[in-house]
Amino acid sequence: MKPFDDNDVIYVREIGIDDIAPIYHLGEELFTSDLYPYLYRTWDEWEVIGLYNTDPEYCLVAETEGELAGFVLGTIITKASWTYGYILWLGVNPKFQRQGVADQLVDKIIARMIEDGVRFMLVDTDPTNTPAVKFFNRKGFGNMRQHIFLSMNLSKHPHYGRLIDYEHQKAERAGYKRTRPTIRTRKTEAIPNDVVINPLINELGKDLINNDE
Template sequence: MRRTLAEQVVVRPMTLDDLGAVWRLGKSLFTGEISYSKRLWTEDELLARFVDEPPLCLTATFKDRVVGFTIGAILRRAGSSWATGYLVWIGVSKRYQRKQVALKLYRELERRLRERGARNVIAEVETRNLKALGFMRKAGFHEDHTVSFLKKRLS
């Protein structure tokens, strides 16, 4: 029986050797077409996340080539026993999108967040990013409008 592409993809911890490929993939995906995010895809952001929580930085590889990645974090509030998982970034090469690779990455991240005490997971998605919203719903997320981001142009 033939295995699906997602079954052939290996999800594993990101390594230092992966950072270049992850950086290039992220740069190709996060082009700025979706205009506003409080997070920017920069080398510093990638490196800081990789150094801060390496077990929550994962890559998806196919035939030893990086085809996707996800980066998560644990958020803890002082005085609270609750921990919240944060899906910071997730990206899959366009050629491998809609083939269950992102879902496989996310499920492994969720498992690791749960192991670290997370009781829920949050993520930010721009409302115009319909592909990302569709993926997030498929992964079990629902919209929670507890925060509004406001913007003001300074002249």
């Protein structure tokens, strides 16, 4: 694969079905849990598939010589008399960063949305994604608002502990029953009507019942 050259042409076009997998994998490379946990939390293949099905005209890819250079995924939201354009995802292949790829993608999607009657644009990103914040500020986006996310570790919740105890006991009961010895009859030529029973059978009649309260 030859290195990117400034003379290479970046071509922006509408998303196609064959772009879904490359876009998803590029997003997996960019929106990682250690760098951007908010973006990582919401990025998955269904984001790409869903927007491809509903808003393909606002899902654009940038490519050069058949290689994916970047993508932008957007949608339009109509509420009463307002029509909002919303850029949900913007990603650039690290190989093509600082080559104007993001500029071309955003300029193209804004132009399309203006033609379709959009008069107000929205975009959001992880607050720690400083390069993205600076980029969108440079493109004219402002009036920043922060959204607060609260979290709770459910492994510390009392119900979680009761559920784990219940599952452990259920697994133990299931394993105990699987190892239950079978009742074997002696051959008829030995002692007729005499049945050999493992003495543990009596113990196995006791079943544990745990009400998850």
